[in-house]
Amino acid sequence: xxxAPRFYAHPFDDDKxxxxxxxxxxxxxxDASNFVALGLHALQHRGQExxxxxxxxxxxGFNSIRSFGYVRDNFTSAxxxxxxxxxxxxxxxxxxxxxxxxxVIRDVQPFFGEFSMGGAAIxxxxxxxxxxxxxxxxxxxxSIFQSxxxxxxxxHLMARSLxxxxxxxxxxxLRRVEGAFSVVAMTRTKLIGVRDPLGVRPLVLxxxxxxxxxxxxxxxxxxxxxxxxxxxxxxxxxVISADKGVESRHPFRPQPSKFCIFEHxxxxxxxxxxxxxxxxxxxxxxxxxxxREAPVEADLVCPVPDSGTPAAIGFSQESGxxxxxxxxxxxxxxxxxxxxxxxxxxxxxxxxxxxxRALIKGKRVILVDDSVVRxxxxxxxxxxxxxxxxxxxxxxxxxxxxxxxxxxxxxxxxREKLLAATMSEEEMRQHLNVDSLRFVSLDGLYRAAGxxxxxxxxxxxxxxxxxxxxxxxxxxDMIAKGFELKTAAE
Ligand code: SF4
Numbered sequence: 502x503x504x505a506p507r508f509y510a511h512p513f514d515d516d517k518x519x520x521x522x523x524x525x526x527x528x529x530x531x532d533a534s535n536f537v538a539l540g541l542h543a544l545q546h547r548g549q550e551x552x553x554x555x556x557x558x559x560x561x562g563f564n565s566i567r568s569f570g571y572v573r574d575n576f577t578s579a580x581x582x583x584x585x586x587x588x589x590x591x592x593x594x595x596x597x598x599x600x601x602x603x604x605v606i607r608d609v610q611p612f613f614g615e616f617s618m619g620g621a622a623i624x625x626x627x628x629x630x631x632x633x634x635x636x637x638x639x640x641x642x643x644s645i646f647q648s649x650x651x652x653x654x655x656x657h658l659m660a661r662s663l664x665x666x667x668x669x670x671x672x673x674x675l676r677r678v679e680g681a682f683s684v685v686a687m688t689r690t691k692l693i694g695v696r697d698p699l700g701v702r703p704l705v706l707x708x709x710x711x712x713x714x715x716x717x718x719x720x721x722x723x724x725x726x727x728x729x730x731x732x733x734x735x736x737x738x739x740v741i742s743a744d745k746g747v748e749s750r751h752p753f754r755p756q757p758s759k760f761c762i763f764e765h766x767x768x769x770x771x772x773x774x775x776x777x778x779x780x781x782x783x784x785x786x787x788x789x790x791x792x793r794e795a796p797v798e799a800d801l802v803c804p805v806p807d808s809g810t811p812a813a814i815g816f817s818q819e820s821g822x823x824x825x826x827x828x829x830x831x832x833x834x835x836x837x838x839x840x841x842x843x844x845x846x847x848x849x850x851x852x853x854x855x856x857x858r859a860l861i862k863g864k865r866v867i868l869v870d871d872s873v874v875r876x877x878x879x880x881x882x883x884x885x886x887x888x889x890x891x892x893x894x895x896x897x898x899x900x901x902x903x904x905x906x907x908x909x910x911x912x913x914x915x916r917e918k919l920l921a922a923t924m925s926e927e928e929m930r931q932h933l934n935v936d937s938l939r940f941v942s943l944d945g946l947y948r949a950a951g952x953x954x955x956x957x958x959x960x961x962x963x964x965x966x967x968x969x970x971x972x973x974x975x976x977x978d979m980i981a982k983g984f985e986l987k988t989a990a991e
Contacts, residue, residue, distance in 0.1 A: 517808075518763065518874055518903070518911050518967070522610075522626035523547030524704070525721055526591035526685040528692035529712030529743050534585035536709065536725045537592040538576035543721035545572055546770055547626075548594040551609040552576070555622035557689050558587030563620050567609040588712075588743070591687045593624035596912060607648045614656040621659070621667045623686040625652035626717055627702045627910040630680030633978040654678065668693055668740045672752040680974055681761075681909035683733075685715045692741040699759035699973055700735025701909050701964055703775060706747070713741045718773040729774065735760075759973040761909065762963035765950045766900045767808055767871045768911070778951050781811050786949035787899045787941055788815025788869060795939030796820060797867060797895045803827030805870040805882060806854065812899035813869035827866055828882065829855050850881040862890035872900045873940075874913075876920035879933050896933065898940040901968040902926065905987075908976035913967065916984075943968060 523544030527533040534556045541552055553567035554576060564585055568575040572594065576582065593610040611624040629635070632651035635658070640646065644657040658674030659667070667688045675682065681701035686693040694715040696704050707714035707727035714727045722729050733739060736753040761768070764775060771781035791812065802822050804813035807830060817824035831853055866886055873879050879896065886894050902921030906913040916922045920929055930938035943965060944955030952962055966972045970987035980986070 517878075518767065518872065518907065518913055521548055521596045521628075521910055521912055522624075523594045523717045523721075524592070524624040524626045524683065524685040524715070525717065526624070526687060526692050526694070526715040527709070527712055527725075528589045528687075528741055530588060530710060532582075532586070533588050533590035533712075534576075534592075535582055536712075536714070537590045538572060538582065539724050540714070540716055540721040541576070541592045541594050542572045543724040543770075544594055544717055547717060547768065548596040550596045550604055551606075552592065552594040553609050553611050553624075554585055554590055554592040555611045555613060555687065556585045556587045556590035557620075557687065559689075561586060563613065563622070563689075565611065565613060565622070567606060567611075569604060569606070569609070589687055589690070589692060591622055591624050591685045591692070591715075593626075593685075605649075608650045610650070610652060612648070612650070612653055612656050614660060616660065616667065616670070618665065618667060619689050621656075621671075621686060621688050623652065623655055623671075623684055625655065626683045626704075627681035627697065628908060629654060629678050629682065630908050630974055630976045630978055631678070632680075633981070635677065655682075655684070667691070668738065668750075671695065672738065672750070676753065679977065683717065690742055693738065694733050694741075695738045696733045696735050698736040698753040698756045699964070701759055701761050701973075703760070703764060703769070704733040706730045706733055706739065713747065715739075715741075718769055720770045720773040723772070732776070757960055758962070759964040761911075762946060762950060762965045763900070763907075763911065763967065766946070771811055776951065783950050784811035784871075784899065785815035785818075787946060788812035788817075788897075789819040790815075790945035790949050791869070791897045791899060791939070791941045792816045792819035794942055794945050795897060795937075797897075797937055797939075799865040799867045799893065799895055801825045801827060801860070801864050802867045802869060803861075805868055806830040808871040809869045809899065812871065812897075813867075816867065816869055816897060822867065825857075825860055827857050827861050827868075827886070829857055831855070850878055851885070854882065854885070856885045856889040858889040861886060863892055865893040865895070866891045867895045867897055869897045869899060871898070872903055873898055873920055873929070874903055875918055876929065876933060883933055883935050893936045895937045896930075896935050896939070898938070901940050901943050901946060901965075902929070903967050905967050905970045905972075907967045908972070908979055909964065909966075909974070911967075 525540035555565040611622040629651040659670040662670040662673035683702040683704040707722040709727035738750040802817040804810040904921040
């Protein structure tokens with residue numbers, strides 16, 4: 502029963518890229534699992550499909566619960582949380598990218614492995630780009646996989662390492678892994694955090710009382726009253742224990758950082774801090790850049806809620822055009838458990854978003870959204886705005902055209918399904934049938950993200966592959982499956 506496929510549909514957010522994981526870990530507090538549950542709740546935007554917690558208690562050993570659905574539905578009752586005792590725990594929320602699209606409990610993290618020196622659990626955010634090759638090799642050498650997740654490779658690579666300690670086995674394993682990984686792991690006595698050498702996905706360190714915290718984002722430190730200490734550096738491993746505190750290691754060859762610029766645009770929560778900058782403020786500045794790069798005469802600037810809101814505020818401030826809530830989001834629109842048929846998709850946007858007719862009628866409206874992926878949602882929103890009597894509709898998009906898939910831990914449609922992969926900006930405008938359509942430039946996005954001179958084309962300061970087609974790590978599994986990298990002529 503546990504492995505029966507469940508088709509969790511996301512018909513209302515089907516036209517967004519989806520971050521697939523949030524990770525959190527705590528050591529040195531009396532009830533670590535309760536802190537982890539709260540942290541995962543704050544990271545729920547990074548994955549709503551399933552979640553899990555593994556804990557360790559000196560007397561009762563390891564315990565774990567992995568469940569489908571929201572953290573608030575699975576990890577709030579006292580009866581459940583009492584089964585997860587101890588001063589050390591890690592957790593994970595997921596939306597599947599690698600692994601099966603049909604949700605099965607065996608793909609839900611954290612994963613656990615029993616080694617000769619004791620047990621270890623890991624929770625992974627990112628995507629291993631050579632996972633298929635590693636999996637094939639490991640299976641040929643006798644490994645028995647329990648899940649279809651790329652992250653399980655790390656456990657099997659650790660099992661094959663000849664190192665004596667678990668952190669050292671992790672180092673060995675992660676040196677074989679390509680792609681993006683932020684990992685939170687635990688042994689009986691240690692909490693471990695690692696970021697890949699490029700630092701594609703986030704991971705931060707916090708302090709709560711005498712304990713320590715690792716989290717995908719700073720917003721999850723706030724919820725437990727933890728103090729932000731610093732970001733884990735690209736390529737850094739921290740090994741944290743109650744007696745020795747935080748020990749920092751650098752097991753990988755140093756490389757220029759390639760943090761995911763889309764975290765600034767959409768994935769991270771606006772109340773998080775990345776690289777010392779407020780995510781909200783970066784998004785507001787993207788709106789300022791957009792207003793400078795693509796001005797247009799209009800009566801109202803309206804966000805496509807919620808992710809377009811800070812950029813719409815920035816656009817309004819820079820242009821002097823009044824900001825208004827022209828589209829209202831139904832805050833209680835949860836997920837559904839039905840397959841995403843075309844009919845449901847058509848209803849979906851109207852169930853989630855509604856136009857503020859009294860405001861829109863007769864107005865020239867600038868709609869600010871964070872991104873255009875397939876374009877299906879943008880078309881429906883445009884129709885709703887015109888139905889409500891808008892005189893003109895102008896789209897302003899707070900990211901460059903998304904023309905390439907992400908292979909680093911974000912769920913992206915195949916390249917041919919991305920509107921920008923097959924159409925020019927003018928063709929997209931005609932397809933969406935709007936009066937104008939403009940995207941922020943890559944340089945504008947970099948400026949908003951704290952790079953005053955824009956993108957250094959010889960060595961970009963961020964990963965921006967979904968916009969530029971320049972992949973900082975070659976997606977070797979996908980190339981083996983026939984994916985074609987950008988050619989010099991493109
Ligand atoms: S390809 Fe895009 S979404 Fe993926 S890591 Fe790079 S910037 Fe982020």
